[in-house]
Amino acid sequence: MLLSCKNNSTNVDTDNNNGSNTGENNNNGNNGENNNDPTVTPEELEKYGIEIDSATxxxxxxxxxxxxxxxxxxxVIFK
Incomplete structure (x- = not known):
């Protein structure tokens, strides 16, 4: 949660799309993964997967x- 006490006396447009809403995702495919294929194989799930309920x-x-x-x-792979 962010809170601010600053008094803004000007109306600043913070829309980076310059008024256009195309619905495109502008993160250029960067979702925190180092690879381009975030798919988890069944073998990886079995060997490295951690049950969410029992994660410590x-x-x-x-x-x-x-x-x-x-x-x-x-x-980290959760199952």
Whole structure:
């Protein structure tokens, strides 16, 4: 939540689309992934997947380290 106490006396247009709403996503495909294919294979899900209901700091860290050792990058997979 962001709060501001500043008094703006001018009307500033903060629309970066210059009035056009095309519905396009302008993040250029950057969703936090280093690769272009965020698909999780069944093998990855089985080997690295963590049950959301039982996720703990310890088992998340273990899965992260195992994925890094095998793949050379960090990735958390929840099932």
């Amino acid at each position: 700091t310890e088992n998340i860290e273990k899965a992260l380290n195992q994925y890094y050792q095998d793949k050379g990058e960090y990735k």
